[in-house]
Amino acid sequence: MISAMKRVVILSVLAACAAACSTPRQAERTPVPDDINASFLAEDADVDRFAARWELESREVYAAREEILEAIGLQEGDAVADLGCGTGLYLEPFANAVGKDGKLYAVDISPKFVYHVRERAREAGLDQVEMVLSNERSAELPAQSVDTLYLCDVYHHFEYHEDMLRSIRNAVRPGGQFIVVDFERIPGVSREWLLGHVRAGKDVVRSEIEAAGFEFVEEVEIDGFEENYFLRFRRP
Numbered sequence: 001m002i003s004a005m006k007r008v009v010i011l012s013v014l015a016a017c018a019a020a021c022s023t024p025r026q027a028e029r030t031p032v033p034d035d036i037n038a039s040f041l042a043e044d045a046d047v048d049r050f051a052a053r054w055e056l057e058s059r060e061v062y063a064a065r066e067e068i069l070e071a072i073g074l075q076e077g078d079a080v081a082d083l084g085c086g087t088g089l090y091l092e093p094f095a096n097a098v099g100k101d102g103k104l105y106a107v108d109i110s111p112k113f114v115y116h117v118r119e120r121a122r123e124a125g126l127d128q129v130e131m132v133l134s135n136e137r138s139a140e141l142p143a144q145s146v147d148t149l150y151l152c153d154v155y156h157h158f159e160y161h162e163d164m165l166r167s168i169r170n171a172v173r174p175g176g177q178f179i180v181v182d183f184e185r186i187p188g189v190s191r192e193w194l195l196g197h198v199r200a201g202k203d204v205v206r207s208e209i210e211a212a213g214f215e216f217v218e219e220v221e222i223d224g225f226e227e228n229y230f231l232r233f234r235r236p
């Protein structure tokens with residue numbers, strides 16, 4: 001005879017196994033270059049070197065940051081996630097746009113970037129910023145926690161894009177927006193380096209995101225963009 005206590009324990013274990021097994025998992029790694037995130041994850045990653053590469057006027061997404069901010073349309077009190085926040089290019093603009101009553105989740109898979117941006121936020125007194133260390137399959141954000149989730153130059157770095165999209169959909173509130181800024185990839189037009197680095201063009205990206213349960217809303221023309229695009233989706 002199994003005691004009542006043992007039966008409860010066994011049933012709980014079975015329920016936990018069933019829940020774990022029912023969460024779908026992408027079987028094959030997305031075909032991105034093998035080392036696409038290696039330099040960000042390295043223990044000796046030189047954060048200042050990345051900041052110098054990403055936070056400068058000759059980079060389209062930096063030069064156009066005000067226009068991008070306006071197109072996103074953040075409101076005071078909103079919750080926004082900058083997924084793949086890197087060295088914190090959008091830290092102050094996003095935190096100031098949502099204000100002290102809002103929330104900015106700055107998320108990255110690189111522990112060194114998370115540490116760096118946390119220090120930046122602390123020094124600037126931005127209490128509305130919460131740092132999140134994500135992983136290659138999950139944004140690690142609470143369910144339905146954000147009105148806007150923003151990806152800049154990150155989608156093509158996803159090593160398990162189906163799992164990431166599932167976790168992004170889970171994090172965005174119904175009616176909330178998901179914005180993707182990324183490189184155009186046009187054979188015969190885009191630079192050789194981009195063709196090797198970015199695995200998919202805009203149409204493929206759009207269809208993957210729609211297949212993950214988002215509605216396409218619009219493409220926004222950003223004046224300063226020549227090599228990048230801005231797509232807005234909504235979670236139904």
Ligand SMILES: C[S@@+](CC[C@H](N)C(=O)[O-])C[C@H]1O[C@@H](n2cnc3c(N)ncnc32)[C@H](O)[C@@H]1O
Binds near residue numbers: 061087088107137
């Ligand atoms: C090219 S950088 C762009 C950084 C920043 N968004 C910007 O535009 O300056 C790509 C970033 O995506 C991060 N990343 C890659 N895969 C990720 C994932 N699955 N979840 C969160 N961040 C990821 C990298 O660590 C890196 O910080």
